[in-house]
Amino acid sequence: MEAIPVSASLVIIGNEVLSGRTKDANLAYLGAQLAEMGIRMMEVRIVPDIEDRIIEAVKALSARYTYVFTTGGIGPTHDDITAACIAKAFDVRLIRHPEAMRVLAAHYAASGAEFNDARKKMAEVPEGAVLVDNPVSKAPGFRIANVYVFAGIPRVMQAMFESIRHELTKGAPIESRTVSCRLGEGTLAAGLGAVQQRYADIDIGSYPYFVAGGFGVSLVLRGTDTDRLQQAADEVRALIRDLGGEPLEGEPQRDAPQPAA
Amino acid sequence: MEAIPVSASLVIIGNEVLSGRTKDANLAYLGAQLAEMGIRMMEVRIVPDIEDRIIEAVKALSARYTYVFTTGGIGPTHDDITAACIAKAFDVRLIRHPEAMRVLAAHYAASGAEFNDARKKMAEVPEGAVLVDNPVSKAPGFRIANVYVFAGIPRVMQAMFESIRHELTKGAPIESRTVSCRLGEGTLAAGLGAVQQRYADIDIGSYPYFVAGGFGVSLVLRGTDTDRLQQAADEVRALIRDLGGEPLEGEPQRDAPQPAA
Structure with missing residues (x-):
């Protein structure tokens, strides 16, 4: 459709x-x-x-x-x-x-x-x-x-x-994937920007958080094409691993939010 | 000032x-x-x-x-x-x-x-x-x-x-008074509108709520002139009594909000 x-x-x-x-x-x-x-x-x-x-x-x-x-x-x-x-x-x-x-x-x-x-x-x-x-x-x-x-x-x-x-007139359902990690936003930014450039149809947002065990960032991908969304999420997971981090699925329990740039 | x-x-x-x-x-x-x-x-x-x-x-x-x-x-x-x-x-x-x-x-x-x-x-x-x-x-x-x-x-x-x-440039501090009661908004509306007309400098808002014991409404008065605010709040209390209600000071504990028009 x-x-x-x-x-x-x-x-x-x-x-x-x-x-x-x-x-x-x-x-x-x-x-x-x-x-x-x-x-x-x-x-x-x-x-x-x-x-x-x-x-x-x-x-x-x-x-x-x-x-x-x-x-x-x-x-x-x-x-x-x-x-x-x-x-x-x-x-x-x-x-x-x-x-x-x-x-x-x-x-x-x-x-x-x-x-x-x-x-x-x-x-x-x-x-x-x-x-x-x-x-x-x-x-x-x-x-x-x-x-x-x-x-x-x-x-x-x-x-x-x-x-x-x-x-209401419906559009194509907007799906999302959330991948979190303990890297700083400033560490991820260049690679993440490159993924965003390759996936203009996917909206990628970066949201820092603070948990008891330290800081981290949730990367939220949104789009209407499930396959493209999955591919982009896989690239984000690979990026995190390349930078020495561990991709976590979904969003961790949040504490008082704090930036981790 | x-x-x-x-x-x-x-x-x-x-x-x-x-x-x-x-x-x-x-x-x-x-x-x-x-x-x-x-x-x-x-x-x-x-x-x-x-x-x-x-x-x-x-x-x-x-x-x-x-x-x-x-x-x-x-x-x-x-x-x-x-x-x-x-x-x-x-x-x-x-x-x-x-x-x-x-x-x-x-x-x-x-x-x-x-x-x-x-x-x-x-x-x-x-x-x-x-x-x-x-x-x-x-x-x-x-x-x-x-x-x-x-x-x-x-x-x-x-x-x-x-x-x-x-x-920041300060203005005159905006104070508020909240008077609640168990009357419906539709019962209060005419009298409340009349109070608002007499106090153009006071902003009077009406907010229905629902508590375990029944419905009610919070009337919030806001303004910069403490005396006028007090007078308007007194008129609202008098209105509530005239309509057979009991003015309650402040805002009661709220349940799931529900209209009480």
Whole structure:
């Protein structure tokens, strides 16, 4: 199968992530899930709850990548402005989606909570948007053009992703191989660069680490052609042996990371 | 003291962070440290090890915010291209910095490792850049204009930040108050929005959570005026009581987060 380049990007919306108080957990999930589907995460922007910043990020990434995912800012409170910003980014009206109203009305009728104006805000989407099902807490996400708008709470975001993953165009699955060793990066660099030059289709990254027994480096190879990936990994193993090291498969237990250049 | 608006941004460089395999730990550190100094983190971009993407992000953020910090991509291997990209972003030559050469030569002489070309790459900086000391592993970071270039490894990044923090222009310290309760966001939203309207200088965020005993929401207030912050927090507490809830100070132990709209 021919490899189709399918790319993704992510806009993480929220002052709490920017301030460092809340750690984002959605990139790790999305990055891994998409890689399995052959979709490469190419850029992430974390922006505050400010209209201009959200609109700018969504427009820039929507024009550049196959998909944009956004997380955060779709709840009932004043700081939840994502849907309104996406409507402005696409220059369409914000409307109350009839199906979202129906789902939410039934949900609050069952729970006994009042279906007030704040909660009705969660039914607002840009005109023309398609709802994304939220099996966890009912309030839906949506898609407009190539932009998927998800909740920020990881469990809900993951459920929303699961409900749309079948829609996504797949690329050739991106596989990886990790070879570690106890050599310094500066010792490996020249030979590693030469391997990278011979395998332009394989992405080779070098990541130093520190373990109780000393320092080392993990070499991560990524690509869509299993044979080429295996060949490149074999060359990296041979390089390590040539330099007097011992290639270790996978990634060792890490301690406090420390450079070993 | 008059509040000076001082802003910051961060460019996280690295395929490994984008793929979700490596979790960034630098935003959490920088966001918290800068907030204490009254410097607000306004935007983060995570970009791959691709020249155009790095250059674009650095130029965009350098023009917009008081400071740009970058993390990652300053080691000796082929995938470490940050210094070269920053030189291109500022349209200056990449040079071997004499003091960086001296520090690294002494370091490798002492360790017995060869000071080879790959390791000499770690002395390369854009012409006109000022070195940033690296007490952990010697290879320096640098600053050019309003851009600080740091290592990606958290321990090294933090040491680099410590060595330059005295240079940064401080703003009025940003304080926060957190009030939690067991009410749903949809119940609080109207009253909370009204408090936000009365306190335009206070940033009020609403973050739902799920604990073993049920759901709840943390309301985080941020601002530079302690009195106003206290008044706004008191109004939020009063709102919670008016709605039949009980204001809890700080943030409760969290379980798997779940929305409570």
